[in-house]
Amino acid sequence: MSKLGVLRGPRQVVFGAGQRHALGTLTAALGSRALVCTDPRFGATEEFAELVGLLERAGVAVTVFAEVLPDVPVHQVTRCAELARTAAPDVVIGMGGGSCLDLAKAAAVILTHGGEPADYYGESRVPGPVIPVVALPTTAGTGSEVTPVAVLTDPQRVSKVGISSPHLIPHTAVCDPELTVGCPPALTASAGADALSHGIEAFTAVRRPVTTELVTERVFVGKNELTDSFALMAVRLIAGSLQRAWSDPSDMGARESMMLGATAGGFALGTAGTAAAHAIQYPVGALTHTPHGIGVGVLLPYVMEFNRPVRVRELATVALAMGASAEASDEDLADQAIDRVAALLASVGIPATLADLVLPADRLRWTAEQAMGAARLIANNPRPLDVDALEQIVRAAYTGDRAALRETLPGSASPDLTTTAGTR
Ligand code: NAD
Numbered sequence: 001m002s003k004l005g006v007l008r009g010p011r012q013v014v015f016g017a018g019q020r021h022a023l024g025t026l027t028a029a030l031g032s033r034a035l036v037c038t039d040p041r042f043g044a045t046e047e048f049a050e051l052v053g054l055l056e057r058a059g060v061a062v063t064v065f066a067e068v069l070p071d072v073p074v075h076q077v078t079r080c081a082e083l084a085r086t087a088a089p090d091v092v093i094g095m096g097g098g099s100c101l102d103l104a105k106a107a108a109v110i111l112t113h114g115g116e117p118a119d120y121y122g123e124s125r126v127p128g129p130v131i132p133v134v135a136l137p138t139t140a141g142t143g144s145e146v147t148p149v150a151v152l153t154d155p156q157r158v159s160k161v162g163i164s165s166p167h168l169i170p171h172t173a174v175c176d177p178e179l180t181v182g183c184p185p186a187l188t189a190s191a192g193a194d195a196l197s198h199g200i201e202a203f204t205a206v207r208r209p210v211t212t213e214l215v216t217e218r219v220f221v222g223k224n225e226l227t228d229s230f231a232l233m234a235v236r237l238i239a240g241s242l243q244r245a246w247s248d249p250s251d252m253g254a255r256e257s258m259m260l261g262a263t264a265g266g267f268a269l270g271t272a273g274t275a276a277a278h279a280i281q282y283p284v285g286a287l288t289h290t291p292h293g294i295g296v297g298v299l300l301p302y303v304m305e306f307n308r309p310v311r312v313r314e315l316a317t318v319a320l321a322m323g324a325s326a327e328a329s330d331e332d333l334a335d336q337a338i339d340r341v342a343a344l345l346a347s348v349g350i351p352a353t354l355a356d357l358v359l360p361a362d363r364l365r366w367t368a369e370q371a372m373g374a375a376r377l378i379a380n381n382p383r384p385l386d387v388d389a390l391e392q393i394v395r396a397a398y399t400g401d402r403a404a405l406r407e408t409l410p411g412s413a414s415p416d417l418t419t420t421a422g423t424r
Contacts, residue, residue: 004210005226008166008271009146010135013173015260017252020136020176023051023093024058030132030171031090033061035111037080037104038095039068042138047179051095051136063087065107068100071285071292074154074161077103077117081110093134094170097191098142098292101135102150105168108133109150117152120163123219123376132171138179140245140258141191141293143198143266145173148219151292158370159282164219169270177252177259185246189348192242192258193297198265199234200300200318200341202227202272204311206382220273222380231268232321237261239322239344246348276385277303279377280394283370288357297350298357301342302397303381305405308334310383338402353400364394 014022027034034055042048043066055062065080080103089111094104106117112130113120120126135145144150149164183191208214208222215221241257248254280303281295288295308315316333320326322340324333342352351357359367368390372378378385396404 002210004224006215006221006224006271007226010170010173015175017178024054026172027060028058033089034091034093035084035089036064036093038066038100042096068103070099071153072099072103074117074152077106080107091132095136097139098144101144105150121161123164126165126167130167134172135170136174139191140180140262141194143262146266147270158286175259175263177255180255188246190291190293193350194293195262195265196238197277197296197300198269199231201274202268203231204314205272205275205380223272227268227272230264234261234265235321243347273380275381279374280371283367288359290357297345299397301338302393304338305402306393307383354398365391367394
């Protein structure tokens, strides 16, 4: 099999404690009128005022939109773009969690190309480059600072929607782990579970046949040589630091590893894509109003179990990245990977089942049907999925019966047209 490597990302990523202080000069190199998008929490902090001061001292005029709500209701994108239009920003800065970064990315699309966010839902519908975006994450989770997608909530749709295009990748990401120190344990856990799932879902994603069209036809191309190394970097760093960051929020070493791991996870997901855990989380989130990272974290071990028959070697590699001994067989290591992920998530308070999230028992089939609608994510899963298979995952995740997924299910053959297993 010939190898394929695809990686897309920002023009520059600056990582390190204190690096937020470079924001002024980094932004001044891109423009002189900045729209800053943040949420009411961060917008009220001294840290935020200091960053705005840095921008102004660097000669950048600042317009602030400090209203971003979690999960970004779509009307906020339109409102933000309308409020900012008279200031004619030539650079957009997102500061905050994934919601703030996603709003900044979507606002940059509207400010550049006009129209409504719905005009750009789906893949590759953004017609060209957008105003440069600078992203400063304050959670270690989504990886949005390096990804080509903005996730929004549209009341017209049951599940969340995405605008996906390489044009949405921020120009510059400034990843300063000091900004995450204020994350309370529950947020550290949900964001960390999200980041871990990015690494694992990207590393175990479908491997597509190598064609010269693949990279232009798809935003998310599936598992490949370049995203694999970022995915494993994410798994290794998060496995080694999530519990420490959760139990001691001021542990800077853990915060550094978490942020580096989350950004690495963003590189992996941003080009390879994610799969079933993310597809099922969308309807779960819509029904239970639980954070994205919690739902993905609950689902991850069950999805790994379902995918295990076609991803033994990859799961064994995940176990090694999490610290397992190489003495064991791949089959044994694959089991260890699932057990280790479940134990790590439990250790930071992620519930074990969808019943714990109070998913209504009579909506399990519905959840599977809605997940099927996330066609891009379903197609990115390494083991083929139909509604019945999704329902079995949902049922197992509801009752906590991972062993039920060991039974033969239809469609256990991998859709990969190649047979080479992942690097170990
Ligand atoms: P968030 O941005 O939704 O914020 C959640 C809450 O945490 C908010 O109240 C916020 O004020 C608070 N918060 C943020 N940083 C904090 C800090 N340092 N200290 C204390 N509180 C803080 O949370 P998130 O998990 O970062 O982002 C979730 C969103 O990102 C979802 O909409 C999800 O779908 C999306 N997402 C996007 C991508 C992508 O690539 N674009 C990937 C995964 C998820």
